[in-house]
């Protein structure tokens with residue numbers, strides 16, 4: 001599966017989700033590649049990896065450059081990363097004049113050598129919808145949308161969903177929504193409660209059962225360059241991403257006690273996979 005982690009807002013937990021969800025996929029036995037599509041380059045750093053300079057830029061601009069050359073081991077089993085840095089900013093501009101510019105990443109990621117090597121590829125997007133993010137949407141089978149339960153959350157999801165609809169109509173009809181996942185949630189804070197309720201009402205079939213609460217353990221883990229299941233194994237913060245991993249993989253459903261600390265009623269009637277035909281809002 002190629003899973004794009006997208007949101008036009010910054011600071012909502014895209015990179016945190018890419019790292020910890022990817023690390024849990026790997027921990028569950030899957031072979032995982034994490035790809036940074038944000039010139040800020042936080043992804044590899046958050047895993048304690050010093051990225052190869054210009055790796056992601058070359059993926060976009062050098063047709064002969066294999067993504068396997070760009071992939072670096074994180075030191076954690078079954079978990080590799082392709083790093084980005086500020087040089088990727090140039091690709092955003094240069095690609096504008098390239099023929100079939102929206103399909104560059106898809107061509108690279110669907111090469112047989114990559115498909116054989118990895119079970120899942122996670123794409124950590126930048127907080128804007130330019131040609132790099134469109135490349136991620138075209139390359140993805142599914143999208144995961146982290147939403148901080150704060151002011152303007154509904155507006156940001158609405159905007160993103162209309163972009164997704166356009167991409168489906170024009171570039172990638174097979175694109176589905178894996179879920180909208182509430183992040184940095186504070187259950188006792190009024191605004192968080194109101195926003196979560198709004199998301200439940202507006203996107204009942206897309207909202208994940210797992211809610212990622214606000215825990216200082218996440219930034220602390222990133223500071224140490226470690227995924228949460230290494231930095232704080234068995235903590236509530238760790239359990240949350242384990243639950244999300246199982247939910248996205250379609251495991252841990254009926255019959256198993258909910259691994260989340262705040263179990264909620266299931267909103268899905270389809271084993272956790274949002275239906276492609278459902279309206280987007």
Ligand SMILES: Nc1ncnc2c1ncn2[C@@H]1O[C@H](COP(=O)(O)OP(=O)(O)O)[C@@H](O)[C@H]1O
Pocket residue numbers: 009010011012013014015016017042127183184185212213214215216218219220222
């Ligand atoms: N659930 C959370 N609880 C507390 N802090 C979080 C949580 N998710 C992310 N953060 C912190 O918020 C900041 C922004 O998160 P990040 O994942 O980099 O967002 P994005 O990639 O969407 O810009 C980082 O310092 C990160 O450690």
Ligand SMILES: [Mg+2]
Pocket residue numbers: 014015016038042124125
């Ligand atoms: Mg980020």
